[in-house]
Amino acid sequence: xxxxxxxxxxxxxxxxxxxxxxxxxxxxxxxxxxxxxxxxxxxxxxxxxxxxxxxxxxxxxxxxxxxxxxxxxxxxxxxxxxxxxxxxxxxxxxxxxxxxxxxxxxxxxxxxxxxxxxxxxxxxxxxxxxxxxxxxxxxxxxxxxxxxxxxxxxxxxxxxxxxxxxxxxxxxxxxxxxxxxxxxxxxxxxxxxxxxxxxxxxxxxxxxxxxxxxxxxxxxxxxxxxxxxxxxxxxxxxxxxxxxxxxxxxxxxxxxxxxxxxxxxxxxxxxxxxxxxxxxxxxxxxxxxxxxxxxxxxxxxxxxxxxxxxxxxxxxxxxxxxxxx
Numbered sequence: 001x002x003x004x005x006x007x008x009x010x011x012x013x014x015x016x017x018x019x020x021x022x023x024x025x026x027x028x029x030x031x032x033x034x035x036x037x038x039x040x041x042x043x044x045x046x047x048x049x050x051x052x053x054x055x056x057x058x059x060x061x062x063x064x065x066x067x068x069x070x071x072x073x074x075x076x077x078x079x080x081x082x083x084x085x086x087x088x089x090x091x092x093x094x095x096x097x098x099x100x101x102x103x104x105x106x107x108x109x110x111x112x113x114x115x116x117x118x119x120x121x122x123x124x125x126x127x128x129x130x131x132x133x134x135x136x137x138x139x140x141x142x143x144x145x146x147x148x149x150x151x152x153x154x155x156x157x158x159x160x161x162x163x164x165x166x167x168x169x170x171x172x173x174x175x176x177x178x179x180x181x182x183x184x185x186x187x188x189x190x191x192x193x194x195x196x197x198x199x200x201x202x203x204x205x206x207x208x209x210x211x212x213x214x215x216x217x218x219x220x221x222x223x224x225x226x227x228x229x230x231x232x233x234x235x236x237x238x239x240x241x242x243x244x245x246x247x248x249x250x251x252x253x254x255x256x257x258x259x260x261x262x263x264x265x266x267x268x269x270x271x272x273x274x275x276x277x278x279x280x281x282x283x284x285x286x287x288x289x290x291x292x293x294x295x296x297x298x299x300x301x302x303x304x305x306x307x308x309x310x311x312x313x314x315x316x317x318x319x320x321x322x323x324x325x
Contacts, residue, residue, distance in 0.1 A: 009276045011263055015284060015297060024065070026262065026284045027297030056093050057100060059115075062086040068125040069155050076128055076135045083121055087158050091165050112166030113231070116323060119159070120173040120239070122212055125151055127178060127293070131205055144208040152215045159219075163229045169322055171235045172220060174213035176243040179205035182261040182270030183292040200259065213240050217315060224316065235314055235322050242303050242313040243295075246288060253302055255288045262287040262296060 013020035015027040064081035066074030074080045081089065094108070101108040130138045130147055138147060159170065178184060179202035188202040220236040223229050250258045262281040263274035270292040274280070281287055290296040295303070307313050309320045317325070 011274060011278060011280045014280060024291065024294040025297050025300065026280065026290050056097055060090075060093055062089050066124055066128055067121075068123075068129060069121050069151050069158070070125055070129060070138075072136065073125045073129040076132060083155070083158050087161050087165075090162065090167075094165050109166050113168040115167075115169065116319075117162065117167045117170045118173075119162075119170065120237075121155065122151060122175040122209070122216075123178055126175065126205060126209055126212075127183070130208070145211055148208070148212040148215055151212055152219060155216070156219055159223070159234075160229065163232055168231055169233050169235075169325070171237055171319065171322070172216060173237040173239045174216055174241075175209040176239040177201070177206055177247060178209060179203055180243075180247055181293055182259065182264065182268040182289050183273075184270075185259055186267040186270035186292070210240065213238070220315065233322060233325060235317060235319065237307055237319075238313040238315070239303070242306055245306075245313075246295075246299055246302060250288055253299075254285060255299075256286040257281075258288040260287070261289045261291045263290060264292050268292075 008020050010020055011026070012024065013026070062081070064086060066077040067080045067082050067086065068074055069083050071082045071084065073082065094112070097111075098105065098108055101111070129136050130142075130144075133139045142150065159167075159172070162170065179188075180200070184202045184205060185200065217236045217238075220234045223232050223234045246253060246255070247258055250256075259268055261269035261274070262284050263278055264270055265272035265275065265278075273292040274290070280290075284290070284296050285298050287296050288299050307319055309318055311318045
């Protein structure tokens with residue numbers, strides 16, 4: 001794929017012994033998140049999610065940098081696999097898995113029914129679509145409320161497709177407090193330097209994603225409570241609330257810098273994201289954000305831990321309860 005949404009170079013992965021893995025972080029938070037959200041292999045007897053095609057029975061990562069719910073989201077950065085393409089890829093893998101079960105679809109569906117599916121979509125639909133009016137027309141085509149509505153309609157359709165392919169236990173995440181990431185802080189402070197705003201964040205963006213988040217929680221209630229997807233168990237993971245908690249109570253978690261990326265260029269290290277071979281900050285544990293968009297590994301670990309065995313940020317049950325159900 002020809003895309004600018006890449007993290008397959010240093011200093012990404014600087015705190016991972018094998019170096020850059022393609023994940024947008026200083027470590028391997030995606031893998032560690034999976035272990036904590038799905039269950040630590042030693043503690044819960046669940047296999048860690050491993051994005052290796054030859055080990056599809058243990059888990060596959062279908063994520064694509066800059067991808068969104070809408071097909072055009074992320075086009076400004078180049079090629080990507082949209083949500084619908086990722087769901088199609090999942091369907092292709094299901095067909096491969098059927099061989100492992102000697103064509104027994106019932107046995108495969110039973111296996112898939114015990115797996116946990118994690119879907120965190122929507123952020124790019126705002127960052128790399130709706131609030132990028134110089135490239136997309138969606139902000140003039142839709143009000144924030146209408147845009148959230150069309151996103152949720154498309155999202156519901158794709159989640160329903162996953163259900164028909166065997167997904168039963170599904171975690172969906174709300175969009176985080178993206179009005180407070182270094183990328184937005186750099187743009188917002190540059191365009192709003194009057195000093196009249198009481199918040200350091202771009203609350204226009206936060207308000208818009210909150211509409212999507214509210215609708216997503218209602219979608220989870222709909223899928224869990226009706227006959228539309230019988231046997232499905234959806235969990236709503238409130239990343240907006242949990243990221244807001246890290247931001248507001250940063251000192252309690254050991255973070256000293258919450259408005260700048262550890263690696264980046266320009267105002268707030270957020271105008272240009274982490275460049276190849278760039279020297280990042282020396283102590284990543286003091287930074288909430290790794291680059292212009294993404295949290296540090298420590299922040300991601302804390303987000304995962306807060307959702308596993310408590311219900312502070314999950315609905316209607318926590319991740320441990322989902323795993324054991």
